Amino acid sequence: xxxxxxxxxxxxxxxxxxxxxxxxxxxxxxxxxxxxxxxxxxxxxxxxxxxxxxxxxxxxxxxxxxxxxxxxxxxxxxxxxxxxxxxxxxxxxxxxxxxxxxxxxxxxxxxxxxxxxxxxxxxxxxxxxxxxxxxxxxxxxxxxxxxxxxxxxxxxxxxxxxxxxxxxxxxxxxxxxxxxxxxxxxxxxxxxxxxxxxxxxxxxxxxxxxxxxxxxxxxxxxxxxxxxxxxxxxxxxxxxxxxxxxxxxxxxxxxxxxxxxxxxxxxxxxxxxxxxxxxxxxxxxxxxxxxxxx
Amino acid sequence: xxxxxxxxxxxxxxxxxxxxxxxxxxxxxxxxxxxxxxxxxxxxxxxxxxxxxxxxxxxxxxxxxxxxxxxxxxxxxxxxxxxxxxxxxxxxxxxxxxxxxxxxxxxxxxxxxxxxxxxxxxxxxxxxxxxxxxxxxxxxxxxxxxxxxxxxxxxxxxxxxxxxxxxxxxxxxxxxxxxxxxxxxxxxxxxxxxxxxxxxxxxxxxxxxxxxxxxxxxxxxxxxxxxxxxxxxxxxxxxxxxxxxxxxxxxxxxxxxxxxxxxxxxxxxxxxxxxxxxxxxxxxxxxxxxxxxx
Numbered sequence: 307x308x309x310x311x312x313x314x315x316x317x318x319x320x321x322x323x324x325x326x327x328x329x330x331x332x333x334x335x336x337x338x339x340x341x342x343x344x345x346x347x348x349x350x351x352x353x354x355x356x357x358x359x360x361x362x363x364x365x366x367x368x369x370x371x372x373x374x375x376x377x378x379x380x381x382x383x384x385x386x387x388x389x390x391x392x393x394x395x396x397x398x399x400x401x402x403x404x405x406x407x408x409x410x411x412x413x414x415x416x417x418x419x420x421x422x423x424x425x426x427x428x429x430x431x432x433x434x435x436x437x438x439x440x441x442x443x444x445x446x447x448x449x450x451x452x453x454x455x456x457x458x459x460x461x462x463x464x465x466x467x468x469x470x471x472x473x474x475x476x477x478x479x480x481x482x483x484x485x486x487x488x489x490x491x492x493x494x495x496x497x498x499x500x501x502x503x504x505x506x507x508x509x510x511x512x513x514x515x516x517x518x519x520x521x522x523x524x525x526x527x528x529x530x531x532x533x534x535x536x537x538x539x540x541x542x543x544x545x546x547x548x549x550x551x552x553x554x555x556x557x558x559x560x561x562x563x564x565x566x567x568x569x570x571x572x573x574x575x576x577x578x579x580x581x582x583x584x585x586x587x588x589x590x591x592x593x594x595x596x597x598x599x600x
Numbered sequence: 601x602x603x604x605x606x607x608x609x610x611x612x613x614x615x616x617x618x619x620x621x622x623x624x625x626x627x628x629x630x631x632x633x634x635x636x637x638x639x640x641x642x643x644x645x646x647x648x649x650x651x652x653x654x655x656x657x658x659x660x661x662x663x664x665x666x667x668x669x670x671x672x673x674x675x676x677x678x679x680x681x682x683x684x685x686x687x688x689x690x691x692x693x694x695x696x697x698x699x700x701x702x703x704x705x706x707x708x709x710x711x712x713x714x715x716x717x718x719x720x721x722x723x724x725x726x727x728x729x730x731x732x733x734x735x736x737x738x739x740x741x742x743x744x745x746x747x748x749x750x751x752x753x754x755x756x757x758x759x760x761x762x763x764x765x766x767x768x769x770x771x772x773x774x775x776x777x778x779x780x781x782x783x784x785x786x787x788x789x790x791x792x793x794x795x796x797x798x799x800x801x802x803x804x805x806x807x808x809x810x811x812x813x814x815x816x817x818x819x820x821x822x823x824x825x826x827x828x829x830x831x832x833x834x835x836x837x838x839x840x841x842x843x844x845x846x847x848x849x850x851x852x853x854x855x856x857x858x859x860x861x862x863x864x865x866x867x868x869x870x871x872x873x874x875x876x877x878x879x880x881x882x883x884x885x886x887x888x889x890x891x892x893x894x
Binding site: 512519 | 707714770773840
C-alpha cells in the first residue's frame with residue numbers, strides 16, 4: 307500500500323513516537339511524547355486511535371513495541387527465530403481488521419537460553435530491507451535492554467538481550483555509587499579503561515565495587531565515575547555480544563548518542579562498526595511492511 | 601587486657617551492635633539498633649560514647665566498621681595486605697588515647713586491581729585466631745558487599761569484594777523484575793538452576809534479562825523469580841571467588857541465613873564449606889585484639 311495512507315506509532319513502555327507520511331513517502335507528522343503504554347488506562351487505547359483518525363483521516367495504523375505486550379493493548383505473539391519481514395506481515399495482530407494492526411515480537415526458545423524482543427525487530431529487519439546494513443550482519447541495538455542480533459539473508463536468526471542501560475540507571479539512581487555517578491557517561495580515558503576491564507575480566511559485580519575502591523584509594527576521579535561504570539557495563543555487554551555475532555563490521559542501530567558510545571567501546575576491542583539512526587531504521591521497517599501489505 | 605574492661609561496637613552504615621563482657625569473658629550486654637553511622641549527626645559520636653560510659657563505667661571502647669570510614673567519626677587507615685591481628689593492634693586509630701580506638705580497615709593496592717574492606721577484617725582474623733577456621737583457608741563473607749579472602753598463617757593475604765547483595769536489593773526494589781521478585785530467595789530448584797547458569801555463563805547482565813524472558817515464555821514461575829535471580833547473582837559471585845581462593849573447604853562467615861545460601865550454591869559447583877556465625881567471629885576478633893593490648 308501507499309505509505310501516505312498509513313500512520314505508525316512506535317509505542318514503548320514510557321514514550322511513544324507517532325509518524326504520518328505524505329503521498330511521496332516523506333514524513334508529514336512526527337510527534338514524540340510521554341504517553342507510553344503504562345500511562346494509558348486499561349481500555350483507553352481505542353479512544354486514542356479514534357482521536358488520531360478524527361484528526362488525520364481514516365488511515366491504516368501500524369503499531370509496534372510494548373503496545374503488543376501483556377502491559378499493552380492486545381497481546382501480539384512472540385514469533386520464534388528465524389524471522390523475516392514476511393513473517394512479521396503474516397503474523398500481524400489485527401486489532402481492527404484491515405484498519406489497526408500490532409507488529410508481533412520475536413523470541414528464542416530452543417536450547418537452554420530463551421529471550422524476547424519487542425519493537426527492535428522492526429528496526430533491525432527494516433535496516434536490512436532498506437540496504438542501511440548488509441543482509442548478513444551482526445547487529446547491536448544499545449539501550450535499556452541492549453539487543454545483539456544476527457541477520458542472515460535479511461532475516462533475524464538469533465539475538466540476545468543484555469540489561470545494560472537499566473543497570474546503569476539503577477546504579478546511578480540508587481546504589482552506593484550514586485553520589486559519584488552524577489555526570490553523563492562520555493567517551494574518554496575513564497570510559498575506555500572501564501570497557502577494557504569489563505570486557506576482559508568477566509567479573510562485573512566485583513569490578514562495580516572496584517569503582518568505589520578506586521575512588522577511595524585515589525585511582526579514579528569521582529567526576530569520572532559515571533563514565534567508568536558505563537565502560538564496565540558496556541565492556542561486559544560487548545563481551546557477551548561479540549561472542550554471538552559473525553566476524554566483520556558490527557552494525558549499531560539506535561539512539562545515535564548511544565551508538566557512538568558503543569562504537570567507541572567496540573573500537574577498544576578492535577571491532578569495526580557502522581551506525582544507523584534507530585528512527586530511520588524504524589520508518590524503513592514500517593514502510594517495508596506497508597509495501598508487503600499492498 | 602581483661603575483656604571485662606571492654607565495650608565494643610560493630611558500627612556499620614545503617615546498623616550497630618554494642619557488646620559488653622563480664623569478667624569471665626561472657627557477653628553481658630548485646631544491643632542491636634538502627635543507629636548506624638549515617639544516622640549520627642556530624643560531631644555526635646563523642647556524646648554517644650560518653651553516654652555509654654555514664655551507664656557502663658569508664659571502659660575501653662573498641663569500635664569497628666564504617667565508624668572508621670570517611671562517613672564515620674574519625675577516618676582509620678586502610679592497611680595493605682598482608683595483614684595480621686598484630687597489624688590491626690599496632691595501627692589502631694586512637695580517638696581518645698588509651699580509652700577509645702577504631703580498628704583500621706584493609707586494602708589491596710598492588711597490581712591492576714584495588715579493593716577495600718572495613719569491618720569484616722575483625723571477623724576473618726578473629727575466626728582464625730579463635731580456631732573457628734584453619735589458619736590457611738579460603739573464606740567468603742556474604743552480604744551487601746560479599747568479601748572473598750585468603751588467610752595464610754592466620755593473616756589476610758588477599759581479598760576481593762563482589763557487589764552481590766546490593767545488586768539483589770536494587771533489582772528487587774527498582775528493576776523491571778521487581779514486580780516478580782516479591783518473596784525471599786530460598787534454596788531450591790530455581791535457586792540452584794540460577795547458580796549453575798550464573799557460575800557457568802559469565803554473562804550476568806544477559807542472564808538477568810533472561811529471567812524476564814523465562815517468565816514470559818512460561819519457563820519460570822513468577823514466584824520463583826527472587827530465588828532464581830539470587831542464584832544468578834550468587835553463581836556469578838562464587839565464580840569470581842573460587843578463582844582466587846585455595847583448593848579445599850571454603851569457610852563461610854557471616855549471617856547464618858546467608859552462609860546457608862552460599863553453602864547451597866557452593867555445593868552445586870562441588871565445593872565443601874564450613875559455616876561460622878559472623879557475630880561469634882567478630883567477638884573472637886575483638887577479644888584477640890584486647891588480649892594483645894594487655
